[in-house]
Amino acid sequence: MQVFFERREMLAPGIWQYFFRSEEPLDFVPGQYASLHLPGVMHDPRGSARTFSLTSLPGTSCLSFVVKHFDLQTPYKHRLQALHPNEPARLDHAMGDLVLPKHAGTPLVFVAGGIGIASFISMFQKLIEQREERPIFLYYSLRSSREHIFRNITDSYPLQLKQVILAPNRLRAQEIKDTTPPNALIYLSGSQRFVEGIHADLTRLGTPHEHIIFDYFDGYTQL
Ligand SMILES: Cc1cc2nc3c(=O)[nH]c(=O)nc-3n(C[C@H](O)[C@H](O)[C@H](O)COP(=O)(O)OP(=O)(O)OC[C@H]3O[C@@H](n4cnc5c(N)ncnc54)[C@H](O)[C@@H]3O)c2cc1C
Known part of the structure; x- marks a missing residue:
């Protein structure tokens, strides 16, 4: 689905939370992750997408995740850091098994x-x-x-x-x-x-x- 960059916030030195907006809520369960494709990523040996764990709640148009940035980083991370408000990107379906079990009493x-x-x-x-x-x-x-x-x-x-x-x-x-x-x-x-x-x-x-x-x-x- 298409998503739009909104803003990023520094949580700690080098650690940022990124916020995106989607036209419809993404279908996911807390604990899951999704791949974010960025336009204009050039010469990155790992390509133009990375997987991130969703830190937002399902059912809203606000999506967020946390990223660590290093001084020496890939073209993808440079591009992510340089996004402007409202720039579009693409998010794949959410996946992953690191989710709460059905039985609420399980420690x-x-x-x-x-x-x-x-x-x-x-x-x-x-x-x-x-x-x-x-x-x-x-x-x-x-x-x-x-x-x-x-x-x-x-x-x-x-x-x-x-x-x-x-x-x-x-x-x-x-x-x-x-x-x-x-x-x-x-x-x-x-x-x-x-x-x-x-x-x-x-x-x-x-x-x-x-x-x-x-x-x-x-x-x-x-x-
Ligand atoms: C299920 C899953 C969930 C994930 N969730 C998250 C998440 O929530 N948040 C998150 O941040 N990541 C998450 N990841 C990892 C994410 O997808 C990326 O693989 C990760 O962020 C590394 O990104 P990068 O390859 O752009 O490398 P970078 O982050 O740019 O760099 C990684 C390391 O390589 C070094 N490096 C980078 N470029 C060079 C270079 N040219 N020469 C030498 N050294 C270099 C850096 O200095 C750094 O130490 C997840 C992955 C999976 C599979």
């Missing part, structure tokens, strides 16, 4: 590495909007406290536990297992290295693979 463990927290923001907002309290444990691994984004949203949800892990400390799968119920569904989102590392450790500790749901943000070496 949920959200594990975010850096801007991987974006995958959980629409879910939190939906639950807050519906005044629905699910048992959620949040582990948020960050390179610096300055990159702690969406604090207002996570702080306004009645979490069972919120653990922020700042580098050089590392989140350990054993800590997750020791502090959460054995029947919890564990959701992982972050860089490929972060997600694959925790996934492998959880598996080694005996977590059934159907209890682990994950998305990783490809293309980033670190988040």
Whole structure:
């Protein structure tokens, strides 16, 4: 569908939230992602589209997502940064399995590495909007406290536990297992290295693979 760039807002140094408007609401479930195609991206080895996790709520014409920018970045990211208000772009259908389970009583463990927290923001907002309290444990691994984004949203949800892990400390799968119920569904989102590392450790500790749901943000070496 066609979307129109509206504005972007800096959430932390190098981390921006982008807002687009669509003519009709995009059909998606909180936690899903979609690919954004930009016009005029030249000589980008990865092409003119990237996938982003939606941070807005379904049912509105406002769409948002979070992006990390680096000093050295691809032509796509340069183009994204240079968009003018009302410039058109194209968004594919939303996809992804990192969504809330049907059974509201299932304990949920959200594990975010850096801007991987974006995958959980629409879910939190939906639950807050519906005044629905699910048992959620949040582990948020960050390179610096300055990159702690969406604090207002996570702080306004009645979490069972919120653990922020700042580098050089590392989140350990054993800590997750020791502090959460054995029947919890564990959701992982972050860089490929972060997600694959925790996934492998959880598996080694005996977590059934159907209890682990994950998305990783490809293309980033670190988040
Ligand atoms: C399911 C899914 C969900 C995702 N959700 C999000 C999301 O919500 N937000 C998000 O930001 N991304 C998300 N991604 C990742 C996103 O699609 C991009 O792959 C990612 O943003 C990297 O973009 P890029 O390739 O333009 O690289 P950049 O972000 O420009 O760069 C990535 C790294 O490569 C380095 N680099 C870039 N260009 C060069 C160069 N010419 N020479 C040397 N080094 C260079 C940069 O310095 C940086 O370290 C998601 C991916 C998937 C699969």
